[in-house]
Amino acid sequence: MSEYLVIILNETGAEVTEAGLVNKAGAWLEAVPAHAVASTTADQVVAVLTGAGVSLWRETLPALPSAKLQKILPGLMEDRLAGPASAMHFALMGTSADGSQLVAAVDRSVMDNAAATLAALGHAAARLVPDFMLLSESEGAQVLKGPDGLCRVRLPDGTGFTAEESLTESMLESASEVVVSPESWHATLARAAATPITLKQGRYAGRADMVTALLWFRRAGLIALAGLILWAVTVSFETTRLNREADAAYTEAEALFRASFPDVRRVANMRAQARQEVMKLRQLSGGEFLKLSTLLFEQSNTLEGVLLEGLRFDNARGELAATLSFASFADGETFKNGLSASGVMVTEGGSRQEGARVVTDLTLRSAS
Structure with a gap:
């Protein structure tokens, strides 16, 4: 041979x-x-x-x-x-x-x-x-x-x-x-x-032998994209701009609520339930969740283009796990450095490219 x-x-x-x-x-x-x-x-x-x-x-x-x-x-x-x-x-x-x-x-x-x-x-x-x-x-x-x-x-x-x-x-x-x-x-x-x-x-x-699978996913992606475009057009004709923004805001808030408090199975009054869950966390962890989440949100406000994709608090470890997306890897590094400067121990779980965004998993913990 x-x-x-x-x-x-x-x-x-x-x-x-x-x-x-x-x-x-x-x-x-x-x-x-x-x-x-x-x-x-x-x-x-x-x-x-x-x-x-x-x-x-x-x-x-x-x-x-x-x-x-x-x-x-x-x-x-x-x-x-x-x-x-x-x-x-x-x-x-x-x-x-x-x-x-x-x-x-x-x-x-x-x-x-x-x-x-x-x-x-x-x-x-x-x-x-x-x-x-x-x-x-x-x-x-x-x-x-x-x-x-x-x-x-x-x-x-x-x-x-x-x-x-x-x-x-x-x-x-x-x-x-x-x-x-x-x-x-x-x-x-x-x-x-x-x-x-x-x-x-x-x-x-x-x-090597992934061509067939790749082509299948490409076709599926095109079908999904066509469905998304059709949905967007339908929504634009059926609702006003203000109602769309309100619906989107509520959906995002509910998703964040479920990610933050996965033990809550039914969301009826999100504001009241969030207040109740926060009080529980405050009693159990001495306000650790509020402290870390406040620092996280404050740092998010200092950098444009930061999107919070998910949030979860581990009461036993006193750790706040957050999934965020940035416009670039450099923005992610700047964000982590800002948190560290605020006295937060930051551990990166990994970063990945999703379209034009960079998605990063971070774990936050108080230095003391």
Whole structure:
């Protein structure tokens, strides 16, 4: 069995354009016919994506772990994009000596297509590499024209692109030096076996046989979104703005009440029941709940965009557990620092990205 099977996909990720076997030394052995790709076995499968739809920039990013950077990249790179960042997948493609990083962006539909195409062939690729990233970096722009007529270009700063020959010539007019890559097309593709570079990061990392499930959830999400829009339109015609705000406020208050006092099964008079439960907590815990919740609400008022999603008080531990959402990870850090400065011991249970918001679980406890 050969060491590597390299599969080349077109720019949409929906079609296999070529495939070949590469040995352990990184040498191209032989081409694999399209009809034989599914039945070909290898120690590892690597996919190469035609990079016409991949954009690459060199950026100076915050000093954060890669996992956190993945979550905030859509917001950081939004100004670079012509369309919405929510439709794009971002990947970190390497760090230079000065600390700057290469950031790649590709449409999520391309990533989904690539995964579906490989799954249909019975393969799960360990890496998905943009083809132009297989060229070597040098003092001049490296150019390699493939059999499809497209030119792969690697620029001195590490960035690159794949484009038609006429467009490539126009884009390289200002380049100080242009060098035709000395390697052959297949020798360049063979480098995919050894490179650690991959677009399979974040939600696509380690993804194998989940394509069907993902597509199902996408359809379900679209149906749910359509239902939500229909509901919103219906409500806007049936109620006045003031009544909508009042209903929303009551619903939010009831949800917060149930989250704060889960032992209360039936809500009849929320104000009276809340007063009663607070008095119980005050008697049992010496006002610890009121103290912590007051500090929490005071800190919420100092920072715009903070939403309280849930609240629960553990009387036995004297701890207040809160779930909040912020506009960014930085706002979350500012919020925690403000609580700590107020003399509250804050423990973070975890943070996660939900749409455009960052949801964080915090546990508050008095320092004394």
